[in-house]
Amino acid sequence: MKELLLKRKSKFIQYLIATCMFIVDHFARMVLFALILGAIEKGDVKNYKYVVILTVIFVIYSPLNFLISRLLRIGYMRDTILDVRKQAFDKIINLSFKQYSQKSKEIYISNLINDINTFENKFFISLLNFLINVGMFFLSLIALVYLDYKLAICMTISSLLLFVMANFFTKKSTSLEQELSSTNETFTTDVSNTFNGIEILKLNNIEDKFLLKAMKSIDRVEKKKYAANVFSELQRNVIRIFAYLIMVFVLFYLSKSMNQGMGLGVATFLFQLSSSMSMFLISAFPTWNQCKASMSIYEKIAIPEDDIESESLGNKEFLFDTKIEVKNMTFSYDNKTIFKDASFMIEKGKKYLIKGVSGAGKSTLMNLLAMIYDNYEGMIQVDGVDYKEISEKSFNENVAFIYQDVFLFEDSIRNNITLYKDIDEKYIDYAVKVCGLDAVISDKANGIEERLTENGKNLSGGQRQRISIARAIAKNSQILFVDEGTSSLNEELGKEIEKVFLELDNTVIAISHRFYEGVTDCYDYVLELKNGHIHKYPAKDYFDEVITC
Numbered sequence: 001m002k003e004l005l006l007k008r009k010s011k012f013i014q015y016l017i018a019t020c021m022f023i024v025d026h027f028a029r030m031v032l033f034a035l036i037l038g039a040i041e042k043g044d045v046k047n048y049k050y051v052v053i054l055t056v057i058f059v060i061y062s063p064l065n066f067l068i069s070r071l072l073r074i075g076y077m078r079d080t081i082l083d084v085r086k087q088a089f090d091k092i093i094n095l096s097f098k099q100y101s102q103k104s105k106e107i108y109i110s111n112l113i114n115d116i117n118t119f120e121n122k123f124f125i126s127l128l129n130f131l132i133n134v135g136m137f138f139l140s141l142i143a144l145v146y147l148d149y150k151l152a153i154c155m156t157i158s159s160l161l162l163f164v165m166a167n168f169f170t171k172k173s174t175s176l177e178q179e180l181s182s183t184n185e186t187f188t189t190d191v192s193n194t195f196n197g198i199e200i201l202k203l204n205n206i207e208d209k210f211l212l213k214a215m216k217s218i219d220r221v222e223k224k225k226y227a228a229n230v231f232s233e234l235q236r237n238v239i240r241i242f243a244y245l246i247m248v249f250v251l252f253y254l255s256k257s258m259n260q261g262m263g264l265g266v267a268t269f270l271f272q273l274s275s276s277m278s279m280f281l282i283s284a285f286p287t288w289n290q291c292k293a294s295m296s297i298y299e300k301i302a303i304p305e306d307d308i309e310s311e312s313l314g315n316k317e318f319l320f321d322t323k324i325e326v327k328n329m330t331f332s333y334d335n336k337t338i339f340k341d342a343s344f345m346i347e348k349g350k351k352y353l354i355k356g357v358s359g360a361g362k363s364t365l366m367n368l369l370a371m372i373y374d375n376y377e378g379m380i381q382v383d384g385v386d387y388k389e390i391s392e393k394s395f396n397e398n399v400a401f402i403y404q405d406v407f408l409f410e411d412s413i414r415n416n417i418t419l420y421k422d423i424d425e426k427y428i429d430y431a432v433k434v435c436g437l438d439a440v441i442s443d444k445a446n447g448i449e450e451r452l453t454e455n456g457k458n459l460s461g462g463q464r465q466r467i468s469i470a471r472a473i474a475k476n477s478q479i480l481f482v483d484e485g486t487s488s489l490n491e492e493l494g495k496e497i498e499k500v501f502l503e504l505d506n507t508v509i510a511i512s513h514r515f516y517e518g519v520t521d522c523y524d525y526v527l528e529l530k531n532g533h534i535h536k537y538p539a540k541d542y543f544d545e546v547i548t549c
Ligand SMILES: Nc1ncnc2c1ncn2[C@@H]1O[C@H](COP(=O)(O)OP(=O)(O)OP(=O)(O)O)[C@@H](O)[C@H]1O
Pocket: 333, 334, 338, 356, 357, 358, 359, 360, 361, 362, 363, 364, 365
């Protein structure tokens, strides 16, 4: 947080000066009020004139001061919020795939929208109020020491007592803000899930049920907000009651002093100084707690975590010349064992099809082979090197993924294939050709430079899938992981596409529910998952015998 605030030192100093301008304004207001009362008490015309002139100057100065102060602060606040947004975005984008997949994408969206909005709405207003309150406290203390040191000592002691009391509330206040942030995450996840399935909900006339769920979710968010606000008010009021009691004692003390000859103006000023010492301190606590709560949100969304898992990741290069060996591998989710003592081998250049009933663990196995999960027992080795010793970056540079859902972005077909990497033209041409994209490209006015609209909406499903396969092929990766890569396509197109990656030189590890006559049986091996065991069959045997048994 310190680094964030001090990133633009000169602008931060400007921000502090602008805050001091507020403090001067508050203090001038107190002095002016005491002067007016003093003038009334004296009843002197000359004094009246002098006070009237000062009042007129103040009436002009005060709004101007406010305006200048705001102008001085605004640029710094805008730039800092922008930094928070960038840092939060960078934190997510720089996560390794393994770290990223530990949370749902809706949580990241909530961090980027809800949490940043909370930070934006609360941090600077709380910081400003805190600085003003603390500034006024110290300025009043200095003036009080100068005018009546005994009263200053009493007020310092009572302020310390209030400070101790307020500290009591800090922890709870911060935890309430964090709870609100988590409830917001759940709410965003729920709403996103509902919108993802809106077509099904509408077709089945069950949107009311989900509306009810959404209402409950909104209710939870509002309750958390309410709890945070009520607590903040409670804290403010409990301390305020004690402050009022202190002020009653100050009044007694001042009325005694007035009996001994103290003027009304001085007494008023002393009373204002004493009350501002306790009142500004009281207001400082909730604003400080609010600042701390905002800081903890900032830490959560923008500061990269010291990820223990990533520290344990290896730094060896991924070199795959002959084989990947899975030896006595056991893997469980919590208490549910998915694989028990599984051993098999993946040979370079061969094509593997993972089969098994729903829930057998096909995606889990792919995630294990793709280094997404590493909390398994046993060993996975590539050419004798333990997977856990291999750098995730090096692994990802050498493998490619084809999923059922295709991700395309608003840019040229070329950039969608190369992902902005400097790939040799011959690899791009080859990928375009083997995926049958050349016909698509020659139809476009700008050829391969044709711009796609958002997620390739100006292409058919098959064309989009071909681009995603071309992307994987142009990367010239050693292993191609294909998870239901053709299931969203029609039978004919699916067959054609499956044929494309079965003809490549790369090692292919695929999951597919489809069986394409004359194509699927061209896989080299089938890895069949059954009751936690992994059986490896030559594909021809599997499709000829196992499946017909
Ligand atoms: N993150 C997870 N936490 C806990 N259990 C999980 C998790 N992911 C999957 N499982 C469970 O592990 C089992 C295997 O899941 P997996 O997705 O690997 O199966 P699958 O064979 O790919 O299924 P499908 O063909 O239906 O996609 C399932 O019973 C599933 O409920």
